[in-house]
Amino acid sequence: MKTTTKLVHILMGATMLLALGAAAGAQETKAPKKAATPSAAKEPVAAKKTMDEVDEGETPIAKKDVPAPVIAAFAKAYPKATIKGYAKELEKGQTAYEVESMEGKIHRDVLFAPDGKLLIVEESIDMQDVPEAVRLALDSKFPKAKVQLAEKVTEGTSVAYEFKATTAEGKKVEVKFDAKGKELKP
Known part of the structure; x- marks a missing residue:
């Protein structure tokens, strides 16, 4: 009988320990995990550009504020692009919507x-892909300038090249050329 009593006491003690452990575990609070939506990886909730990145006259907006034809046109033209943000702006006095992507x-x-x-496409471009006439024009205007950004700008059938650079003297400049190297207004 002593063995049976000891066994009952051991089982009761083990049961109590398990119950206490379960109760303590239930009191731990964990932040619930948010379910990932399929579009969350490719679509921002709202465009978030820093003040340095937002162009003058450009207002960051959420996807819900972009007209459906704009979303559809972008998706059709650039199906593999990842959208980084949206903006609303005035282009030549007309409301326009910008889709920033990678x-x-x-x-x-x-x-x-x-x-x-489609109104305008601005794409980053490597300097080696810039036409020679444009590279020569840039070097002539700003010798030994360090280019931070080179973009190919397509508007209709017109192609231009835009640069943000720092001159040899340390001055930050923006300049734009047509495909033949003629300087244009930025």
Whole structure:
């Protein structure tokens, strides 16, 4: 009988320990994990650009504020691009919507009319891909300048090249050339 009593006491003690452990575990609070939405990886909730990145006259907006024809036109033209943000701006006095994106190493800003008509495409470009006439014009205007940003800007059938650079004297400059190296207004 003594063995049976000891066994009962051991089982009761073990049961109590398990119950206490379960109760203590239940009191631990953990933040609930948010379910990832399929679009969350490719779509921001709202465009978040720093003040240095927001162009003058550009207002960051959420996807819900972008007209459906703009979203559809971008998706059709750039199906593999990852969207980084959206903005609303005035282009030549008309409301336009910008979609900022990345595709591989290419940073791309695409401007659309509210009806989804493509207006302007700005794509980052490596200096070796800039036409020689444009590179020579840049070097002539700003010898030994260090280029921070080179972009190919397509508006309709017109192609231009835009640069943000620092001159040899340390001055920050922006300059734009047509495909033949003629300077344009930025």
